[in-house]
Amino acid sequence: MSILADNLHALDIHFPSLSHFLKDYSETLTIDDYKTSVSRTGCPTIEINGQLIHSRFDPQKESYRFIENQLSGDASIYIQGGFGLGYHSEALLELTEDEILIIVEPDIKLFYHAMCLRDLRHLINCGRIIFLIDSEPDNVLAILEQFPGKLVQIIITRSLYDYKQNYYDSLRNKVGNYISRKEVNLSTLKRFGKLWLRNLSENAHLLAEVPGIRSLDHLFDGLPALLIAAGPSLDTILPYLEKLKERFILVAVDTALRACLKENVEPDFIVVADPQYWNSRHMDRCPTDQSILISDTSTFPSVFRQIKGKKFLSSSSFPLGLYLEENTELKGKLKAGGSVATAAWDFCRIIGASEIWCAGLDLGFPDKQTHCRGSFFEQRVHWLSERHRPAEDFSWHALIDAGLHKVEANDGGLTWTDRRMNLYVRWFEEQMEKYPVLQSFNISQKGIKIRGMGFSTLAEALKKPINRMEIDLKLNEAGQIEPSPGLYSELIKSIESLIENLSSLHELADRGLQLCHKLEENFKKGHEISRILTELNKIDAAIINQSGKEIAAFILQNFITDLLGEKKSPTPEQTINNSISLYEELNQSIGFHRELLQKALKNTKISQE
Known part of the structure; x- marks a missing residue:
């Protein structure tokens, strides 16, 4: 069999859609589209638009060195922008342990060349790689959504960036925006999550x-x-x-x-x-x-x-x-x-x-101002002003605290922002x-x-x-627009049903917590734990199938994210402690939600009258 046939056979097993995609285009994707040559070490390299995308001397060693210098060591997911002939992906695979690797290559022809020139079955078969070939940058975000709480690093191959700058700029921006929004969302949830729920319970009617x-x-x-x-x-x-x-x-x-x-x-x-x-x-x-x-x-x-x-x-x-x-x-x-x-x-x-x-x-912040004159924000600044710290100083310190920098404004000048x-x-x-x-x-x-x-x-x-x-x-x-008729009775019924579901969920979580404490005790003493683990698995399955679990888990997102974001695999002791903490947090959340729902139910019944 040829190198291409071997690689396609591996793709058939692990990435059948990608394999079909390559086969469908095989008649138009010829090996002569790009100029190939052999490096001093005998490994193939390739030239695009007069520029080598891998070293003419030792592409494996130099790719390894590049990836080694780029790795943060903290990420659980690595996004590699640009596959080339696969040297950087091989280095990334070697330098990481069980992290997920998302390989993004916008050029199907280049990927086809790699399949023809190099035996890449070890990459295809490794079980840690997700390929995105000839795909829009937005599709990376859909994959990241499947791995909540994971730290992400993007690494873009330098030579391939020069080849498709617009694509890789878009990829970097979209991933950067996604990460920033997730960080802001988690920070906002941590700060306001319970306040949102309290307000909602007051306003439910x-x-x-x-x-x-x-x-x-x-x-x-x-x-x-x-x-x-x-x-x-x-x-x-x-x-x-x-x-x-x-x-x-x-x-x-x-x-x-x-x-x-x-x-x-x-x-x-x-x-x-x-x-x-x-x-x-x-x-x-x-x-x-x-x-x-x-x-x-x-x-x-x-x-x-x-x-x-x-x-x-x-x-x-x-x-x-x-x-x-x-x-x-x-x-x-x-x-x-x-x-x-x-x-x-x-x-x-x-x-x-x-x-x-x-x-x-x-x-x-044009002219270092934060709000228009007369807004409540500006009035509050004046109320809080002191003789030795005038109102203008409040605004400027607010800006300094936010991490200022200048960017282009509509008039062509520069304006402060954060x-x-x-x-x-x-x-x-x-x-x-x-x-x-x-x-x-x-x-x-x-x-x-x-x-x-x-x-x-x-x-x-x-x-x-x-x-x-x-x-x-x-x-x-x-x-003249009014809400649909009969909503009061439906709202009351849904609140009562949810309170009942949360009570059932509380019983499961409480039982799970008791079993975790028993598991901790048996593990320390070296006693048999298989029966406890089996029962815990049943409880976890029941919780997953229980209505209301997403509601109770809402204010646990930061806690869950911290657990999922742990870089190293936890020890058995840490796993047990994490389980105890999770059940405790879940119980507290259930209690918090039930209290608020009782208030919402009361307010809704009063409003109905």
Whole structure:
């Protein structure tokens, strides 16, 4: 058999789809497409566009040295960008133990050459490699989702990067964004997880009282929207807000509400997406009669009392909220981008805005300012100011603490921003790419330049035709929308059912904890443990099949991530201790959820009356 036939036979066993893919293209993928040569050590190398992708002297040794210098030693998953002829993958396999290797090669012809020139069966048969050949970078993220909690490192082969720079830049950016978002999500969960759930239990009755944003889907087709964020550049727009309201649907984030009302302009919609008490203060002494509130059940409860107008709910991002919605009425999801401005942009998209213009969307700190004048944030800074530490110093220290750097602004200059804002910029850029037909414009000169979002001026915005009469007609139509009938009884029934399921789950977890303590004792004494392990396996299987487990596990994600992210295989003693800790954490979570659900049940029954 030939080298290619041997490799294809191995692929048939372990990667049949990839094998079929190569065979289908074998007639067009010839060995003569690239220039091959033999290195001094006798190993093949290859030349693309006049550049060798492996050493002409010793490709194996030099690939080994490159990978050795790149390895962090902490990762559980390595993404290798560029397979070439497989030398770097061999080095990565040799230098790691049981880590997962994701091999990404965008060039099917190059991969075919490798299959023809080198015996790669040891790589194909190793059981630790996942191949992504001729595949979009986004597909890497789908694989990473299958391994939650694992630390990831990406290594891009230097010579192959020069060959397909755009592809590898995209791969690096997408993986980097994915890792950053996961880190932020876990950090946010650790900080706010229990607060989200407390707020949800207080607001659960709203699921039966308030319609969902899905009922607004495309209601405003053909009308432009103005997203009003609270960045410093909003100050230059506010004097013209009344004229802009004649032309645009005004969708304001909560932090911009106070500034709008100071101009005697009430936004059409107010978007709130923060569970904290301090965030609810943005609505203090902000009387609104006509504005429609867009939020979800994790918002601080007082917000729903402060905003007097019509309300619409978006779907919860959390297992408990999703469970209650699935058993009552799905409200409609807003894309999570980590910021209220990202939620507001997606809301504008959902309601059918023909264009989305953005004011105050700086995503940075022009002139070292953090918010527009008159926002609650700015007022709080002044309240906290001391004689020897003026308000300007508070803002600047907030920026320094966030890790400042400068990036290109819309006017071609440079604007300060930080790592958190970078995540929001990337989110917007992903949406611009995903919805190319929906045009978005930013009228913040000193705001961060967002790839795919056009820069325009206030003067151009004011040239838009007057649409207020048509907008008001649609708003009146929105005001007539009501939730589905009969939701109270469905909500009460779902809460009672969940409390019962969590009680059963508690019994299983409590039994598992008792067995783990017995297992620990028997292991230390050298007694027989097989029966205990068998019973624990049965309990674990019952927990996995138990309704409500995802809800109880929600606030355990950081704990579980820490367990999954352990680099070294735990000792038997550590495994037992981890099991004890897991059952203890699960029991505490169940107790916490049951307490909140009892409160939600009580509030819902009172509201029904």
